[in-house]
Amino acid sequence: MEMKELLEMGKEISLLGKFMTLASWDMETETPEGGMAGLGEMMEYLSGLYYAKATDPALKAGLEELSTQELSVRDAAIVRKMKESFDRMAKIPQDEYMTYQAILSRSQNIWAKAKRENNFELFKDTLKEIVYYEKKFAGYNQTTEKSLYDVMLNQFEKGFTTEKLDEFFGLLKAEIVPMLKKIQESGIDYKKPYEGKIDADVQEKYNKKLAEYIGFDLSRGVIKRSEHPFTTNLNSDDVRFTNHYYEDKMESALFSTIHEGGHGMYEQGVAKELDHTAVAGGASMGVHESQSRFYENLVGRSASFWTPIFADLNKAYNLNMNLEDFMNYINRAEASLIRTEADELTYPLHIMIRYEIEQMLFKDEITVEQLPEVWNQKVKEFLGIDVPSDAQGVLQDVHWSGGMFGYFPSYAIGSAIASQIMAAMKKEMDVDQLLLQSELKTIGAFLDHHIHQHGAIYTTDELLNMMMGESFNPQYYVDYLKDKYTKLYHLN
Amino acid sequence: MEMKELLEMGKEISLLGKFMTLASWDMETETPEGGMAGLGEMMEYLSGLYYAKATDPALKAGLEELSTQELSVRDAAIVRKMKESFDRMAKIPQDEYMTYQAILSRSQNIWAKAKRENNFELFKDTLKEIVYYEKKFAGYNQTTEKSLYDVMLNQFEKGFTTEKLDEFFGLLKAEIVPMLKKIQESGIDYKKPYEGKIDADVQEKYNKKLAEYIGFDLSRGVIKRSEHPFTTNLNSDDVRFTNHYYEDKMESALFSTIHEGGHGMYEQGVAKELDHTAVAGGASMGVHESQSRFYENLVGRSASFWTPIFADLNKAYNLNMNLEDFMNYINRAEASLIRTEADELTYPLHIMIRYEIEQMLFKDEITVEQLPEVWNQKVKEFLGIDVPSDAQGVLQDVHWSGGMFGYFPSYAIGSAIASQIMAAMKKEMDVDQLLLQSELKTIGAFLDHHIHQHGAIYTTDELLNMMMGESFNPQYYVDYLKDKYTKLYHLN
Known part of the structure; x- marks a missing residue:
């Protein structure tokens, strides 16, 4: 051929x-x-x-x-x-594949209803079927991997085995848990810097402008609303993401725009000639998340980013916030229930909870029925808080209803890669100065050049080595978190 | 089998x-x-x-x-x-079919650009290709039909040959043209009953309520925006239509809602068991248009319809219109350029223009190049007005860019059927009284029972006979127009 x-x-x-x-x-x-x-x-x-x-x-x-x-x-x-x-x-027989697809075509609605009604029972049997098929399919594909869960991980992040992830999460946990304790003891509590509600239509209008400001091309993209923000694409000239506008917390949509915009710019930046080839998407889910988290956290939570546009934000939302109060609020660290709303410091703890639970499930150490109970225990263990309802607990994430077990670690890997990329970028340019001058294009061009255009031609480590002569190294991420939160909470 | x-x-x-x-x-x-x-x-x-x-x-x-x-x-x-x-x-070879589909997948954008830029040249070559393939395909399918154009007509409206349509349009022309002349000589000129602009978002909100008011089920339907209003569906539980909100003429969207809502309620009313069968849609395009025009004109342009909701309309749009002025304005007759905005009386003349031009094209009496010239001549002949631009002339309609030659007569047939249905309905119920009492459900139930539920199982004449023991009879339509405009313009 x-x-x-x-x-x-x-x-x-x-x-x-x-x-x-x-x-x-x-x-x-x-x-x-x-x-x-x-x-x-x-x-x-x-x-x-x-x-x-x-x-x-x-x-x-x-x-x-x-x-x-x-x-x-x-x-x-x-x-x-x-x-x-x-x-x-x-390796999967056609009838099993189709039966499973039929389950998946219904499962998201079943999960959404269960979450809406705070009733795990409604989702339990469907989730059992999903776990059954995911395990079965992983079994068909288990070759050199040590465990079924390693097969799951390998789908999303090649080379990131449980062994490697245990090491990564171990390093993170050792740094974050004591730091979070110190923060809780510091007595500092950064308050919400505005009151009242911001109309969803007003937010939508501003967020479209914000997406364009960071570099998302609306002539080759669409932004719509959905229950949970996500990004998808039909090709590199048709990239789509969604947002959800909560009227009582306008910052939620701002950071969804910057996060999904990061995913979207990745897809828009993949070389056109790769469209509809097997290397059309991102290099891995971790690299994809590195782009969204690079924009969301390293760009979008910096004062340099907001300084030139803060007056616009206040004007658009008819507010009178102080920049410092806003910065403190959007960077505050506190143990909370919902992963997607977690701050940068506690976010990896949410990932570790899921990572440990998924491993237990794939090792048959727990059943689907036990998930709510185990979930609540883990949240207590990692974050020190009680889970008041399954809707805010085990039912909060969409992933399992789509069979996406083994995906969550990519979020943490992505955060780590983002810090590593920022280190490489800072060797070439004054990132803060560029942000202050609204020169987002220069930042986008660096990412296009080193990451986006290549699609999935290279692995994560190949991309990082080509960019900075170094493989995946989570130390950049750990250093970044330590530095940031030590300053923010005046620790030591 | x-x-x-x-x-x-x-x-x-x-x-x-x-x-x-x-x-x-x-x-x-x-x-x-x-x-x-x-x-x-x-x-x-x-x-x-x-x-x-x-x-x-x-x-x-x-x-x-x-x-x-x-x-x-x-x-x-x-x-x-x-x-x-x-x-x-x-009968169509696969390669020709696919080549033609590829042309059609691009043609609508080419037409839209030509219309936007008022430049027929941009669309000419594509239109030539479309006409070439439509003629070719009609040739493959010409069996008992007398002409290629009869083949085209037969696709949309079985039994309505050029012979039958010539008779129908002849009857209409004989009545309408002299009446329009009398109206123009009457000196009566009904003025627009409001000033200023109505925000598109405000219109969208009100029109969704209006759609529900007439009986369109939004739990099984979607309403969105597009350049030109249209209705489509994925099945009888997922029916979608669009609207376009002109800020300086809010009545345009109102009647699009009622018109497309009529199409939409037809699709929503087809028996669920017919989904994905060959009889899932409407009985014919004419019967489909009979439902949209029944609602748009016979229901939506009546004082009984607006009386119970007129205060709401004024309130929603922050206006202070008088009902009588509004009724006179939305029912006024005047020669105009754009078919979709034409009044009930002059509308059939717009159809006749297209009917005659399409016949000439399919008989090779004119070429695609000559279309703008012939168009302008026909508009002068039928409506007595000059066409200032191709955008308002030969480029105004979407149909030809989709290869839909032979479709236009269905609009006039639909208007005629609508009047016939109204006659049957009035034998069973007091329609004006129902409208005054906001009892749109009873009207919808009659249409569901006699028309909608059957999908395309029966032909137009079979449906009419089952409902009222009579085949297609355009006299109801002619009588309706004569009666309505004689009263409105105090003729005779």
């Missing part, structure tokens, strides 16, 4: 997959309540066509032939990625 | 088609400028899969087998409709 022919087959698989993406996007942002079942039926049908294309024996033969040939770096990466996908999917 | 198996094949074809519907919906309402090409590429690919499914030889064999069997009325209609679709599509 010629490479050209393989690219054509890959494109067909991608185009079918993008119809699924479009249907999901519609379900999250547009489909009326009555239409959910109909969209689910459409997706179930298309998943059968997708499976047939993705496991076509001609594709297997072509991939094997091309694996032995001398190829460009790009083409070799495409063949490798396609081979991995093929092997993963072909 | 068993009927069950045929239904399964039909459902697969429908599900694929609904993904095309979803992609179109997205292109009209959401896709960013940069993403248009990508969506077009997705649709082109899927059209190939659709063609393969829709022309599967096993389907042909099954249809032939089932055509000879005793079936229920519903199943016989499904077999007949599927056979017609199969025969029509199978």
